[in-house]
Amino acid sequence: MTVSEASTGSLIPEGRDSLLKSEGFRAFALFMLSLGLFLLFWEVGARSGWFAKGMPTASKTLEEFWWWTTNPFFRNGPNDLGIGWNLLVSLRRVAIGYLLASVVAVPLGILIGISPIAYKAFNPYVQLLKPVSPLAWLPLGLYIFRDSELTGVFIIFISSIWPTLINTAFGVAGVDKDYLDVANTLGASRMRTIFKVIIPAALPNIVSGLRVSMGIAWLVIVAAEMLLGTGLGYFIWNEWNNLYIPNILVAILVIGLVGLLLDNIFAFLEKAVAFGRNS
Amino acid sequence: MSLATMDGAISEEQRSPSAQVSIRNVTKVFPGKKGFFNKLTGKASSNFTAIEEISMEIEPNTFVTIIGPSGCGKSTLLNMIAGLMPITGGDILLNGEPITGPGPDRGMVFQNYALMPWMTVAENIRFAVETVDPKISAKRRDRIIKEHIQLVGLTGAEKKHPHELSGGMRQRVGIARALAINPQILLMDEPFGALDALTRGFLQDEIERIWEQQRKTVIMITHSIEEALLLSDRIVMMTRGPAARVDEILEIPFPRPRNRETIEQYPAYSGLKAEMERHLFRETRAVEEARIGGKK
């Protein structure tokens, strides 16, 4: 499309023409086209054996996906649970560990952000522990708790605490000096300044920290559950032991969709607290 | 108002007993970076004297404008009056009492508006009113909010958030917030600096109109000669920094209410304007020359 077409296109009042030309529609069409091509390539490739031996076809995978998502809740023993049950188990672990982490990380982050001394004192811990892979905590968790459920929660807790903590402290420490000056010139008390100015001002940072933490929690739970015995991660591990690849693909799709949904919730929250500020 | 500021010192008899704000031999030194670590990284710097031995007396109900070359220390002086910045030497007295910190007797209007983005127009004003008087009754509070929104001509925009307003409207909120706490003194640091010329003109007229109504003591910083002449009773011209001083204080005798069209017709207008231009030009050129010289 040329520039002149683009500019006249926007002048045409809403109608069928402008719908066909609108950016969202074009993007959607491109998405559907590429998806169709991808599925076609997969189907043909699997049928003619271009990929590894035993690679399922696209149609078989979609059929399984349809079956699993329309029968999410059945129970035929520990190794044959509906994917809905497994999803709920994973979500519960994430919810508990993540909420605990947030309840610790947000107040601690505020404290650290407000006080330069606390910032310096706690920074070494954060810097040292942040880069440790969450799975490195797994043996420790199993040893301490001797319980797979608690260990799962513990792993989520320990891995999702850092982004929230760091973002909160960063946001609080970086509150626009003008806002603090306003509070100061009015003679606001320390508490009023913290609750009415500093925390709302840092809220976009806090929420984006929570968003990153949620992403990490969702990444980590799948890996951790491969060793824990229930949940979506275990589902994948179990299907790997059965060597049934379509179900693994189904689980990957479900994990991706749930992750997308969770992320979208936080994207919405970020927008809600931004009030014209970007980020 | 004392004019004995050229040599900095101010003698007892020049101190006005009726002054609302007395600035006496005020000096501000920003401490340099010292210490082994800063020397190692080449960041060490010596102390920087921003302003030195500045004195002036400000009578109640006067509109005072401070003008001077960029970086001379105008904001520093205003922040010290606001109590946001410690004073290195000398005293600033408010009604005879030394200033020790910020307080609701001084209302501040910021160059970048400094409105809380998460609060609506009414909430921003409400925050100020409730901070200053936590026990205020809801009825009185709401009346004050309403009156001040009306005063700055923002009726109808109460529930808007700052990002939905234009720059000029935002600064109206900033002015309403500063006035809503009923301060004795209004401090404004380049309140229209971020606005386009037309909006700036509108807001200057608004300030002139509001000032006619309330006659509060105002200390305003500006870079605009016309703005200073339109609004002020006195114009304080500062020299360039470092160690900036008060060069001269001009009395602006034009009767009020003033109007930007008619004010230029007073015979004294062009003389005052030329004098200010001369001063600013001389100081700014000296700053530029010092900068070029320093680079060689």
Ligand SMILES: Nc1ncnc2c1ncn2[C@@H]1O[C@H](COP(=O)(O)OP(=O)(O)OP(=O)(O)O)[C@@H](O)[C@H]1O
């Ligand atoms: N916190 C600080 N630490 C060190 N130096 C400072 C600090 N604040 C201001 N200065 C210096 O003091 C001088 C005066 O600064 P100030 O902001 O008061 O100038 P100004 O007259 O308001 O300038 P402008 O017209 O550009 O707003 C400047 O040279 C500035 O670099």
Ligand SMILES: [Mg+2]
């Ligand atoms: Mg300034």
